[in-house]
Amino acid sequence: MSLDPATVRRIASLARIRVEEREVAQLQNELNTILGWIEQLNEVNVDGIAPLTGGAQMALKMREDVVTDGGYPEQVLANAPDRAGPFFAVPKVVE
Amino acid sequence: MTMFDLTLAAARDELRARRLSARELTQSYLDAIAALNPRLNAYITVTPERALAQADAADAALARGQAGPLTGIPLAIKDLFCTAGVRTTAGSRILEQFVPPYESTVSANLLRDGAVFLGKANLDEFAMGSSNMTSAYGAVENPWKRRQDTSAVLVPGGSSGGSASAVAARLALGATATDTGGSIRQPASFCGIPGIKPTYGRCSRWGIVAFASSLDQAGPLARTVEDCAILLGSMAGHDPKDSTSADRPVPDFAAACKRGVKGLRIGVPREYTMDGMPEEISVLWQQGLAWMRDAGAEIVDVSLPHTKYGLATYYIVAPAEASSNLARYDGVRFGLRENGEDLRDLYERTRAAGFGPEVRRRILIGTYVLSAGYYDAYYVRAQKVRALILRDFTEVFSKVDALLTPTAPSAAFAQGENMDDPIKMYLNDIFTVPASMAGVPGMSVPAGLDANGLPLGLQVLGKPFDEETVFAVSAAIERAAGFSALPSIRAGA
Amino acid sequence: MAYIIEGNTGAWEVVVGLEVHAQVISRSKLFSGAATDFGAEPNTQVSFIDAAFPGMLPVINRVCVAQAVRTGLGLNARINVVSHFDRKNYFYPDLPSGYQISQYQHPIVGEGRIEIELADGSTRSIGVTRLHLEQDAGKSLHDQHPTKSYIDLNRAGVALMEIVSEPDIRSPEEAGAYLTKVRSILRYLGTCDGNMDEGSMRADVNVSVRKHGEPFRTRCEVKNVNSIRFVMQAVEVEAKRQVEVWESGGTVDQETRLFDSARGVTRSMRSKEDAHDYRYFPDPDLLPLVLDEAWVEALRQDLPELPDPKKARFVGEYGLTVYDAGVLVAEQATANFFEEVAKGRDVKTAANWVTGDLFAALNRMGRTIEQSPVSAANLGKLLDLMADNTINGRIAKDVFTAMVETGDDPAAIVEARGLRQVTDTGAIDAAVDAVLAANPDKVADYRAGKDKLFGFFVGQVMKAMAGKGNPALVNEVLKRKLS
Numbered sequence A: 001m002s003l004d005p006a007t008v009r010r011i012a013s014l015a016r017i018r019v020e021e022r023e024v025a026q027l028q029n030e031l032n033t034i035l036g037w038i039e040q041l042n043e044v045n046v047d048g049i050a051p052l053t054g055g056a057q058m059a060l061k062m063r064e065d066v067v068t069d070g071g072y073p074e075q076v077l078a079n080a081p082d083r084a085g086p087f088f089a090v091p092k093v094v095e
Numbered sequence B: 001m002t003m004f005d006l007t008l009a010a011a012r013d014e015l016r017a018r019r020l021s022a023r024e025l026t027q028s029y030l031d032a033i034a035a036l037n038p039r040l041n042a043y044i045t046v047t048p049e050r051a052l053a054q055a056d057a058a059d060a061a062l063a064r065g066q067a068g069p070l071t072g073i074p075l076a077i078k079d080l081f082c083t084a085g086v087r088t089t090a091g092s093r094i095l096e097q098f099v100p101p102y103e104s105t106v107s108a109n110l111l112r113d114g115a116v117f118l119g120k121a122n123l124d125e126f127a128m129g130s131s132n133m134t135s136a137y138g139a140v141e142n143p144w145k146r147r148q149d150t151s152a153v154l155v156p157g158g159s160s161g162g163s164a165s166a167v168a169a170r171l172a173l174g175a176t177a178t179d180t181g182g183s184i185r186q187p188a189s190f191c192g193i194p195g196i197k198p199t200y201g202r203c204s205r206w207g208i209v210a211f212a213s214s215l216d217q218a219g220p221l222a223r224t225v226e227d228c229a230i231l232l233g234s235m236a237g238h239d240p241k242d243s244t245s246a247d248r249p250v251p252d253f254a255a256a257c258k259r260g261v262k263g264l265r266i267g268v269p270r271e272y273t274m275d276g277m278p279e280e281i282s283v284l285w286q287q288g289l290a291w292m293r294d295a296g297a298e299i300v301d302v303s304l305p306h307t308k309y310g311l312a313t314y315y316i317v318a319p320a321e322a323s324s325n326l327a328r329y330d331g332v333r334f335g336l337r338e339n340g341e342d343l344r345d346l347y348e349r350t351r352a353a354g355f356g357p358e359v360r361r362r363i364l365i366g367t368y369v370l371s372a373g374y375y376d377a378y379y380v381r382a383q384k385v386r387a388l389i390l391r392d393f394t395e396v397f398s399k400v401d402a403l404l405t406p407t408a409p410s411a412a413f414a415q416g417e418n419m420d421d422p423i424k425m426y427l428n429d430i431f432t433v434p435a436s437m438a439g440v441p442g443m444s445v446p447a448g449l450d451a452n453g454l455p456l457g458l459q460v461l462g463k464p465f466d467e468e469t470v471f472a473v474s475a476a477i478e479r480a481a482g483f484s485a486l487p488s489i490r491a492g493a
Numbered sequence C: 001m002a003y004i005i006e007g008n009t010g011a012w013e014v015v016v017g018l019e020v021h022a023q024v025i026s027r028s029k030l031f032s033g034a035a036t037d038f039g040a041e042p043n044t045q046v047s048f049i050d051a052a053f054p055g056m057l058p059v060i061n062r063v064c065v066a067q068a069v070r071t072g073l074g075l076n077a078r079i080n081v082v083s084h085f086d087r088k089n090y091f092y093p094d095l096p097s098g099y100q101i102s103q104y105q106h107p108i109v110g111e112g113r114i115e116i117e118l119a120d121g122s123t124r125s126i127g128v129t130r131l132h133l134e135q136d137a138g139k140s141l142h143d144q145h146p147t148k149s150y151i152d153l154n155r156a157g158v159a160l161m162e163i164v165s166e167p168d169i170r171s172p173e174e175a176g177a178y179l180t181k182v183r184s185i186l187r188y189l190g191t192c193d194g195n196m197d198e199g200s201m202r203a204d205v206n207v208s209v210r211k212h213g214e215p216f217r218t219r220c221e222v223k224n225v226n227s228i229r230f231v232m233q234a235v236e237v238e239a240k241r242q243v244e245v246w247e248s249g250g251t252v253d254q255e256t257r258l259f260d261s262a263r264g265v266t267r268s269m270r271s272k273e274d275a276h277d278y279r280y281f282p283d284p285d286l287l288p289l290v291l292d293e294a295w296v297e298a299l300r301q302d303l304p305e306l307p308d309p310k311k312a313r314f315v316g317e318y319g320l321t322v323y324d325a326g327v328l329v330a331e332q333a334t335a336n337f338f339e340e341v342a343k344g345r346d347v348k349t350a351a352n353w354v355t356g357d358l359f360a361a362l363n364r365m366g367r368t369i370e371q372s373p374v375s376a377a378n379l380g381k382l383l384d385l386m387a388d389n390t391i392n393g394r395i396a397k398d399v400f401t402a403m404v405e406t407g408d409d410p411a412a413i414v415e416a417r418g419l420r421q422v423t424d425t426g427a428i429d430a431a432v433d434a435v436l437a438a439n440p441d442k443v444a445d446y447r448a449g450k451d452k453l454f455g456f457f458v459g460q461v462m463k464a465m466a467g468k469g470n471p472a473l474v475n476e477v478l479k480r481k482l483s
Helices: A005-014 A021-043 A073-077 B008-016 B022-040 B048-063 B105-112 B161-168 B185-191 B225-235 B279-294 B307-328 B343-354 B357-370 B375-396 B422-429 B433-438 B467-481 C062-074 C172-189 C228-247 C293-301 C307-318 C322-329 C332-342 C347-365 C376-387 C393-406 C410-417 C425-438 C440-447 C453-464 C471-482
Strands: A087-091 B043-046 B074-078 B116-121 B174-179 B195-197 B217-222 B265-269 B298-302 B402-406 B442-449 B455-462 C004-007 C010-023 C086-089 C099-102 C112-117 C123-135 C139-141 C148-152 C159-165 C201-211 C220-225 C256-260 C265-268
Touching (some): A005 B357, A021 B307, A021 B422, A087 B343, B008 B048, B074 B161, B105 B225, B116 B161, B195 B225, B217 B225, B225 B442, B265 B279, B279 B402, B279 B455, B279 B467, B307 B357, B307 C086, B375 B433, B402 B467, B455 B467, C062 C172, C112 C172, C172 C201, C228 C265, C307 C347, C322 C332, C347 C376, C393 C410, C453 C471
Antiparallel strands (some): B174 B217, B195 B217, C010 C201, C256 C265
């Protein structure tokens, strides 16, 4: 599986990373090198193996339903690059 | 002998005996940082006022006889740990202005135990790298020099390069670090100090900027194995705020350092070698095995057949998780924003400007391997291979108590080397990644010098949540190796 | 009667599947300890976890899990003892982490069934595919500033249950009945308040059309419809639109559409080329959710009686008609009200008063049964006053009207207004005599065989007695005096 320039652009767009046209070829080259190297996994026989999803082999612990957090809007908003009163602000979204 | 020759354990004794004040100790380290950090760049942010205030509080506690396990001990905190009121950058431009309003659980545990924070240590951007060259705040210099080529600037390894360089150069008595695929152990090896990645789940991940959630694990870097044990004892513990944190008691790791290895079965995995690995690393490995045999351990040849697939698996799993973990850096709630013609353009410009090339590359790889049509071929397959890697370890640990391997396939390289090809760089982690994939604990211990006079580490791997055996074996290697070489650039030299 | 759209090329059938997003009733959010109250000041119910600050991690809320399990049990669905959380990745400003934690491959609840009732008295069984837990997003306000959207994250991270139906629904009416039934079950369970105005229940409507006997054609998803009436309208107009597209030789594209309730049309959302590549993968911050079977069993034992069994009981135990029983169980509060009124009394009278006079009065006032000025206890007392002949049925209507106005005890109203019925035969005799004396011609007609005039005499006597005469006694005296 080898990436073409259109795929590089599509992936960058999915990841919301701007890629200049002049960068595409080099990125394509780098990504293909890495993906080509990763292909060695195709040698491994994984028939009947259950995927290992996480780092910990335990069941999920549950917390009690108690309000213990929130109520600090100023701290939540303090790092915002743009805020409008009690809101975060972004360029207008058209649906 | 200067104050900088004291280990953490020794400094603690001096402080408790009131032969040394925390302020004096902290001020000395701050002075050393002021002198050497401009060159080494081990710290991104130094916080002298806070450090001195904490030192004064430590002295007050010591005066009252209320010393905690780390009261007055000056530490460096990897700039991946969120620290309340102190800028936390993750080595990235995207978080250049980010001041967290909260303290990570691990750093909070250290503060609880009385530690003094000198500042925030440099690292590869978002902990993605093996050389500390990807930091947006500049490369870190390894304080060690090649004998024949003292002008070459060596890398400290990565991603915890700032932490390792700071400890090695004696700009801190110890440091926090994190390890996702080798980011504690490889820099420890490169900088001639010990460092341990504990079992996944041993330390809380809460408040640590996430790279790859199923792999990230905090651990200490310090001057000695015992110092690491003391620090880990404070850092570790169950945290209900992290669903992957293990609800287990924290053993007395420092006591385990004194156990010795008599009667232990230590495995030698035959797969831990690679083409082009310097002969002296193989020789050191054999030396390590001989030390263990002499100390009463039984050496057992074992096989971890999927070792060679660890790295490729890692380079699917870690970027996949990272691509999602780093989606929150979008210029809306915190961090850098680059304005654009619309929201989408803002996102794309912000993330292009805020992330460096290696982070961008990994996000793209991760996005690709999760995308429709490729998920099964890459991500699911990688998870299956990950299951096989874990099975390898599980089977081997039914036969042996610990494993001994080299930490890295080379000594520290120079800035600029290995930079042409990402895979060449990735290969640095070939011996550390499998334990990360399996979640088992691993420690690097300095064991010798190569022909250039650069330190080399040996890696001890243990069973899940059996860090005690890892410390016992590591301390035995440390004693046998008698590693006393020091880097040429260091405080008190 | 099957719902059919008659097109130019023949009859079309509508195929609908619904995804109901139901906000879970819980004090705190699914993965954080921030509060969930509706209508709080912007960004006040936001933790650093909800705002996806660096290093923040999710921890699951036990009550949210219990609510999902209870809902699954209420939908007669399979509870999956092991389920997983996945990340659904997409960028949107009200989705702070850039992914929604949801359950994609292994939901907490599997297949179930819901019975729906239709206006013609028939019932249908609609399949439930699954129910899963997920996080709600924050709120984007697009109308506060000419060039900016504002983001409020109070809702971000509140637990949602997504209940997905099979494409078993075949008409707007069935879509409405399905939603009504789902909402009724959720309210009975107390797992969601079902309040569509406040957005605590929303529906995505998947619509396609086909000729009879065909396999499914391409469907469109109409997003975020926020009332049952709009869902029914959306099904209708979207199906019609698709028929027109197919019949004009076009193709329906699989896409997401919005229902414009003001204009009564659906329109395409600004399409995004990557809208459907969500890159789901297991959330590495969470572990598999493993339910303790004893806990699930305890939740099952603790379930309230749900609408269907209650309805069956009302029919079996009280002898109510299926229709009346259905009306009474639709809301738990109504069923409880009815049962309180009916307890120890004539059940049919109780049902008639609740579904008749009471519902009419509430409708007029635009009130719910919880806000009824007439309490169940007082309505019961009114029935008692009739049963023991203190008042007659005619007067009871007046007393009820007074109860609606004042909320007073019916006995007090009867006493204060002197409405006790008259059983004194002397008074009745006098009234009858007066009426007969005033209408000699009608008396003659009656005696000549015009039996129908009897009702006229009753009416006149009652009128003379201000409605308070005991109807049986009035009849008896009239009969005697007219014979």
